[in-house]
Amino acid sequence: MSESCNCGDKVRPNFAKGDGLVPVIAQDYQTGEVLMMAYMNEESYEETLKLGYAVYYSRSRQKLWRKGEESGNVQKIHEIYIDCDCDTLLIKVDQVGGSACHEGYPSCFFRKLEGDDYVVVGKRVFDPKEVYKK
Numbered sequence: 001m002s003e004s005c006n007c008g009d010k011v012r013p014n015f016a017k018g019d020g021l022v023p024v025i026a027q028d029y030q031t032g033e034v035l036m037m038a039y040m041n042e043e044s045y046e047e048t049l050k051l052g053y054a055v056y057y058s059r060s061r062q063k064l065w066r067k068g069e070e071s072g073n074v075q076k077i078h079e080i081y082i083d084c085d086c087d088t089l090l091i092k093v094d095q096v097g098g099s100a101c102h103e104g105y106p107s108c109f110f111r112k113l114e115g116d117d118y119v120v121v122g123k124r125v126f127d128p129k130e131v132y133k134k
Contacts, residue, residue: 014086015042021057022087026100029078029092035100036108038065040089052077054093071131073097098125102132 013022021039028035038056040048044064047055054075058065068074075093082089101108103124110122 011082011086013040013042013045013082013089015045017085017087021059022089024054024056024089024091026054026075026095027090027092029094033107034109035075035093035095035106038067045089048077048080048091054091067100068097071097071099071102071126073099075100102128104128104131 015022020041022045024038024040026035026038027033039059040055041057044055044057047064047066054067054077056065056067057063066074074096075091076096077091077093079092080089081091095106099106101110103110104126105122105124107122110120111118112121
């Protein structure tokens with residue numbers, strides 16, 4: 001165990017630090033592209049480990065969010081890393097379906113600051129109105 005990681009006897013995410021949640025950065029396993037940032041609670045973390053697919057905690061819906069449960073764009077886990085303070089995770093995933101973003105882009109980071117405005121620089125891979133039927 002790393003001496004700088006005070007997570008108890010076994011290195012695990014410290015869910016007590018952030019109201020029971022830890023931030024999670026999802027990164028494409030092959031390209032290294034940052035796909036999204038979300039949160040996990042202890043239950044979603046354990047389910048992620050069990051299933052081998054990303055399960056997050058939705059703060060807006062106040063419930064577990066099985067990534068891709070509506071769209072089919074699941075995230076198959078390849079590797080999980082923990083930071084030095086045990087309060088942030090980095091997961092390297094295969095993004096099945098080509099889109100991590102609910103707006104239909106491969107990455108949630110599809111806007112770039114140019115001058116004083118953010119402009120779309122990503123290419124949409126699906127129409128959210130068709131996928132989510134909302």
